[in-house]
Amino acid sequence: MHDADSHSAPAKKEAKGSTAPSGRTPPVARTLEGSIGFIGLGHMGSAMAANLAAGGRAVIGYLRQPERNAELQALGIKPTNELTDLFDCDIVITMLPDDAAAHEIVFGGSSPERAGLAPGLKPGALHLSMSTISPAMSSSIAAEHARRGQNYVAAPVFGNPDAAKARELFIIAAGQSDQVDRCRPIFDLVGQRTFVIGSDPAGANLVKLAGNAMTATSLEVLGEPLALLRKRGVEPEKFIDIMTSTMFDSRVHKIYGAKMVQARYTPGFAFPLALKDVRLALAEAEAAGVPMPSVDVVHDRLITGVARGHAGLDWSALALIAAEEAGLESDSLKSGA
Numbered sequence: 001m002h003d004a005d006s007h008s009a010p011a012k013k014e015a016k017g018s019t020a021p022s023g024r025t026p027p028v029a030r031t032l033e034g035s036i037g038f039i040g041l042g043h044m045g046s047a048m049a050a051n052l053a054a055g056g057r058a059v060i061g062y063l064r065q066p067e068r069n070a071e072l073q074a075l076g077i078k079p080t081n082e083l084t085d086l087f088d089c090d091i092v093i094t095m096l097p098d099d100a101a102a103h104e105i106v107f108g109g110s111s112p113e114r115a116g117l118a119p120g121l122k123p124g125a126l127h128l129s130m131s132t133i134s135p136a137m138s139s140s141i142a143a144e145h146a147r148r149g150q151n152y153v154a155a156p157v158f159g160n161p162d163a164a165k166a167r168e169l170f171i172i173a174a175g176q177s178d179q180v181d182r183c184r185p186i187f188d189l190v191g192q193r194t195f196v197i198g199s200d201p202a203g204a205n206l207v208k209l210a211g212n213a214m215t216a217t218s219l220e221v222l223g224e225p226l227a228l229l230r231k232r233g234v235e236p237e238k239f240i241d242i243m244t245s246t247m248f249d250s251r252v253h254k255i256y257g258a259k260m261v262q263a264r265y266t267p268g269f270a271f272p273l274a275l276k277d278v279r280l281a282l283a284e285a286e287a288a289g290v291p292m293p294s295v296d297v298v299h300d301r302l303i304t305g306v307a308r309g310h311a312g313l314d315w316s317a318l319a320l321i322a323a324e325e326a327g328l329e330s331d332s333l334k335s336g337a
Contacts, residue, residue, distance in 0.1 A: 035060050036186070037086030039105055039117070040095035040131065041072065043267070044157075047164035048095065048130070048190045050075040055189040062086055087120035093186070096131040098276055106141050123149035128183050130171075132156050132212070134280050135202035142175075142201050151179045154201035156208035157191065160269065168192045172211075174204035206284060213281035216274055216298045216315060218252050223319030226260055227326040236261040260319040268314020275302040 035058040038049040053059045053076035061077040062085070063069065069079040083105075086092050094117075096102045106127070108116025117127060118141075127145055129138065129152065138154050145152040153175035163169055169191040173180050180196055187194045197203050226236045240257040244250075259265065278299045285292045298318070305313070305321050313320070 034058070034090040035078075035088075037062065037089035037092035038077070038095070039083075039086070039092065040097075040101075041068070041077075042095070042097070043161040044159075044164050045095035046072075046075065047161055048093075048169075049077050051165075051167050052186065052189050053077050057185075057189070060086055060089065083117070084115060084120060086117070088122065089125065091126045091128055091182070091186070092117060092121065093128045094131055096129075096133070097273065098131075099133050099137040102129070102131055102133050102137055102141065106144065118144045118148055118150065121145075121148070121150050124151070126151040126153065126179060126182060128186065129154050129201070130157055132208050132277055133205055134209075135205045135284065138202045138205045139200075151176070151182075152201055153179050153183055154204040155183065155187070155194075156204055158208070158211060159191075161267070164190070171195065172197060172204045172207050174198050174201045209277055209281040209284060212274070212277040213292070213295045213298075215252055216278050216302070216318070217294045218250075219256055219316055219318045220294075220298045220301055220322070222253060222257060223260060223316075223322040226319050227322040227328065230323060230328055231326050256316045259314065259316040263320070265310075265313040265317040265320065268316065271302055271305045271311050271313060271315060271317070274315040275299070275306065278302060 036052060038045060038052070038059055038061045041049060041061050041063060049059050049061055049072075059077045061072045061079050062083055063072065063079055063081055066081050069081070072079040080086070094102065094105060096105060104114075104116075106117045108114055108119060121127065127141070127150065129141065133156075142152040142154075153173060155171050155173040155175075157164075157169040157171050159169035167190055171187050171191040171194040173183065173187070173194055173196045176199055177196075184194075197207060226239065229236050229239050240253075240261055244254045244257060259268070278295060282292060282295055282299060285295070301318055301321050302315070305311070305317060308321070308324070310317055310320065
């Protein structure tokens with residue numbers, strides 16, 4: 001969930017130290033020397049970088065918008081508008097939206113002044129990619145870093161910006177075991193649990209895409225019966241309470257069910273990002289010869305949402321698409337209608 005994706009969970013035991021932006025005390029980090037570079041300072045990335053800084057790490061954040069420099073400084077992050085300022089870092093984290101952004105950052109742009117991360121990092125440096133990108137792009141990046149004597153770990157996360165602020169992300173990590181261990185102090189400061197799935201970084205990206213596809217289908221399946229209940233005059237809150245108290249007591253159903261009955265579709269994991277992940281999951285399925293008919297349906301529903309002008313809404317607005325197709329008026333989609 002992303003990119004999206006999983007959500008707040010019971011608080012972890014707190015340790016002594018400085019106070020994080022979420023108000024919780026960050027855990028004591030394992031030994032980690034030197035500055036950490038951070039690229040991709042959107043809602044998720046900013047929260048993660050702020051928690052690293054609150055945990056005592058020196059963080060240099062790369063921004064293309066100088067007007068955001070003061071914002072980063074307030075979070076304890078040293079801002080820079082030059083990617084080259086990150087080249088001396090031992091570890092650089094990326095939290096980028098898609099393959100195109102990841103390719104440009106790692107390999108560089110077409111002009112000489114747009115240097116890439118791989119040509120600029122020193123040998124032995126580590127690129128920790130926490131982005132939701134395709135397995136193929138992850139493999140391409142890994143190969144480029146290996147060619148230059150650098151290291152690479154893929155560690156996409158399940159969690160939304162609120163979970164990121166609260167250090168409650170779930171991290172899916174893959175890479176050489178010594179390099180994954182090198183990342184442990186970072187994982188300790190930004191997440192609540194890390195799952196290590198192997199030495200091939202692309203595997204972590206595949207797990208993330210499969211997880212997001214599974215979440216998307218869950219949201220579609222949840223939104224359709226809500227449309228039925230609303231149309232027949234049954235309160236959707238009662239349905240969500242019953243189902244999440246009995247057969248479907250998962251985080252997805254509880255958190256997104258609440259968003260659906262309250263028609264609370266912003267902010268969140270916007271339709272275009274969800275569509276990107278579903279499209280990547282389907283591409284992997286096609287390459288492997290694995291039919292995924294339910295995910296095909298969600299893919300089309302997300303396209304419908306974008307076409308209807310809902311691109312800025314959270315993917316829980318799949319319930320809105322179901323309601324619209326059932327002929328429900330927009331003023332009947334609020335809680336209690």
